[in-house]
Amino acid sequence: MTPPPRLRPIDFARITSRSFYLQALFAPERQQGPGFAFALVPALRRLHSDALEQGRALARHMGFFGTHPVLSGYVLGVVARLEERRAQGEPIDDARIEEAKRSLASPLAALGDPLFWVTLRPLAGLAGILGLALLPLAGPIGPDLRVLVCPLLALLTYNAVALNYRVAGVTRGYEMADEPGKLLHSLQLAPLRALFGRVSAFLFGFLIVLTLVPMMESADPAGQGAAHTAQVLMPFGLAWLGTVLVLKRWPGRSVELALAAALVALVVSTRV
Amino acid sequence: MLSELLRVALLGGLLAVDRAAGWNLMLGQPLVGACLAGALLNPGPEWELWALRIPLGVGVLLQLLLTDPSLPAAQKPRDVATAGVIGASVAILSLERLHPYLSLTTGGIVWVLVGTIAGLLASVAGGWMEATMRFSHQIAARRAEELVLEGKVSAFERLYWRGVARLFLRGATWSAAATVAGVAAAAMLLPHMARLTGPRAGLVFAAILGVALGAGYHTHVRTPKHGLRWAVLGALAALVVLLRVKAKGP
Numbered sequence: 001m002t003p004p005p006r007l008r009p010i011d012f013a014r015i016t017s018r019s020f021y022l023q024a025l026f027a028p029e030r031q032q033g034p035g036f037a038f039a040l041v042p043a044l045r046r047l048h049s050d051a052l053e054q055g056r057a058l059a060r061h062m063g064f065f066g067t068h069p070v071l072s073g074y075v076l077g078v079v080a081r082l083e084e085r086r087a088q089g090e091p092i093d094d095a096r097i098e099e100a101k102r103s104l105a106s107p108l109a110a111l112g113d114p115l116f117w118v119t120l121r122p123l124a125g126l127a128g129i130l131g132l133a134l135l136p137l138a139g140p141i142g143p144d145l146r147v148l149v150c151p152l153l154a155l156l157t158y159n160a161v162a163l164n165y166r167v168a169g170v171t172r173g174y175e176m177a178d179e180p181g182k183l184l185h186s187l188q189l190a191p192l193r194a195l196f197g198r199v200s201a202f203l204f205g206f207l208i209v210l211t212l213v214p215m216m217e218s219a220d221p222a223g224q225g226a227a228h229t230a231q232v233l234m235p236f237g238l239a240w241l242g243t244v245l246v247l248k249r250w251p252g253r254s255v256e257l258a259l260a261a262a263l264v265a266l267v268v269s270t271r272v
Numbered sequence: 273m274l275s276e277l278l279r280v281a282l283l284g285g286l287l288a289v290d291r292a293a294g295w296n297l298m299l300g301q302p303l304v305g306a307c308l309a310g311a312l313l314n315p316g317p318e319w320e321l322w323a324l325r326i327p328l329g330v331g332v333l334l335q336l337l338l339t340d341p342s343l344p345a346a347q348k349p350r351d352v353a354t355a356g357v358i359g360a361s362v363a364i365l366s367l368e369r370l371h372p373y374l375s376l377t378t379g380g381i382v383w384v385l386v387g388t389i390a391g392l393l394a395s396v397a398g399g400w401m402e403a404t405m406r407f408s409h410q411i412a413a414r415r416a417e418e419l420v421l422e423g424k425v426s427a428f429e430r431l432y433w434r435g436v437a438r439l440f441l442r443g444a445t446w447s448a449a450a451t452v453a454g455v456a457a458a459a460m461l462l463p464h465m466a467r468l469t470g471p472r473a474g475l476v477f478a479a480i481l482g483v484a485l486g487a488g489y490h491t492h493v494r495t496p497k498h499g500l501r502w503a504v505l506g507a508l509a510a511l512v513v514l515l516r517v518k519a520k521g522p
Contacts, residue, residue: 023294024435027410034413035294038432041425055423062417069294118341121298122491125335128303132332147311147324150331151304158298197496204492205506208485213514236478243486248494252348254337254487255392258480262389265479269472 004088005047007080012170014042015076019166022069031066036076043080047087057083060094067105068112070162073169074183075104080170081177104173104180111189119193120161123200128154130203133210161192235265273365279312280361280451281444284354288443291353292402293436302338302391305356306331313364322367326380327360330387334359336484337388338395341495351398354447358398359391361447362454366462369455373463382473386462388480390454398446405442409435 022035037058048054067075078100086092131150165187176183219232239261246257283305291300298304310327334356340347363383374382412435419428493499 020295021293021432021436023292024432024439025409025413025416026292027406027413029410030413032294034416034432037416037420038429041429045425050423051425052423054425055420058420058425058428059417062413062420069296113343116296117344118495121301122339122341124298125301125303125339126488126492129332129335132328144324144328147307147328150328151307154301154303155298162296162298194497197499198502200492201496201499201502202506202509204488205503205508206510207488207506208503209507209510209514211481211485233478235475236482239479239482240486240489241482243483244489244494247487247490251490252340252342252346254340254483254490255348255350255396257487258337258392258483259389261479261483262385262476265476266472269475 005084006088007043007046007084007174011042011046011080012077012174015039015080016073016167016170018042019069019072019076019170022072030062030064032069032072033061033063033065036065036072037061039072039076040079040083043083047083060097065101065105067109068116070116070165071108071112071169071187073166074108074173074187075101077170077173077175078104078177078180078183079173081174100177100180104184107184111184111187111193115189115193115196116162119196119200120158123196123203124154124158126200126203126207127157128152130207130210133207235268239265276313276361276365277448277451280309280357281448283308283312284357284447285440285444287353287357288351288446289436289440291351292405292439292443300353302334302352302356302359303331305353306334306360306387306391307356309357309360310364313361315364315368319368322380322383323364326363326367326383326387329380329384330359330363330391331356333384333388333480333484334391334395336488336491337392339487339491341491349399349403350395351402351446352395354398354443354450355391355395357447358394358450358454359387359389361451362390362458363387365451365455366458370459370462374465381477385473385476385480386458390450390458394450394454397450401442401446405439408438 018039018041022032022039024038025034026032040061041054041058044054044057048057061079079097082092082097082100086097128150131153132146135146135149172183172186176186215233215236216229220229242261243254243257246253287300287305287308289295290297299308306327310324310331314323338350338352338355340350363386366386367380367383412431416428416431419425419431489503493503496502
């Protein structure tokens, strides 16, 4: 008698590596569905020896699927565990697997998008920008190392958090397949978002001062007074205020605003 | 220029895969893309100072301008990944070729402006192209389902890898083509804008910097809960640090 099929650590590693390509065939109709099936191939190959059986199992995962890509490993782990049990003969039907997938994918998307896209990614970019303001310029000899340090700061800030979730996802999902609620709670996504939001605002306040102080100093090198400084800084101030007001009403228009501001400033500059 | 374009294409392709295929390692952010492009296109020791600082300036402005704090479904389609590469590449390649027409006395501000505007325009056009890619993905996904139902799992995997290759090629061709178009546009326009140097460039730069920091305020202060409170604390901390540094003297 052949032993019941069991997933091995190498299968988890393969699923994890494939989860990095989750969105390659992203389309509105199925979103990450084909990517989910693609990531699950190593598990289904281990669990089913027959090609048609593998195909049938894969087809169940080709439909609509949408979650946060960084957290997809947890859903993959849970589904791999359920598929394994099914292959071992436990009475687990398609509906149970689909329900487990959906019950985890939606909350992970709802918690993951605000954490990674809305908070952590901007924070990481800000960390890189702060590197520019804080690190000294290169001396007369040698290159300006900020060109390497700034992107590195951004990459490290983001990946120190995101890679942690990506690497651990499949195994944790597999181990906690029967306790999705506990699994979700253990990820601490909401508290992390609140923390990163505060850090992000704090660092932006820091950046504003580091930008404004040298600007004010260089605006009046001859010591002509506050009125002169205000006049020099007026284009900057007007653009800043206009952007803050417009984005409150119409968010996501910063590209159009920047191009319009450049055009207006160009026209004004040729007439002054 | 061919070898430079090949490097731009390779970088643009990799960053497009990072953004669109699901790596999401932050490589596709404008700051990272612009700095990598600057390091790859360094035209030699005589330009080293500018070749490194200009991409950094382009990357910082694009990073602030292209960071949208809305949820992905509510965002406008913008190709953020290749925008940094294209902006920095246009700035560096134009600097190398057009410097006799525009001086560097303004600290390279003009070239930062050229790169930033090129990057912004590229992000909008690239976003439209990304949207059209979704149709080809939809067709490929239907074919994938047919293959899977026939039990052809290896054929499904090959089809999927072709999808990844398509993303790479789109990013690569778009980066190279947009860079050529940007340098050509700069070659046509900049010689007629010699008066832009000096205070005039400073005015345009100040306006774009104002918009960038306004967008940054929207992202980092308005979006998080109690953001203003924390931003004020950050500003006070920076003031304390600056005062202490100044008190110590040079």
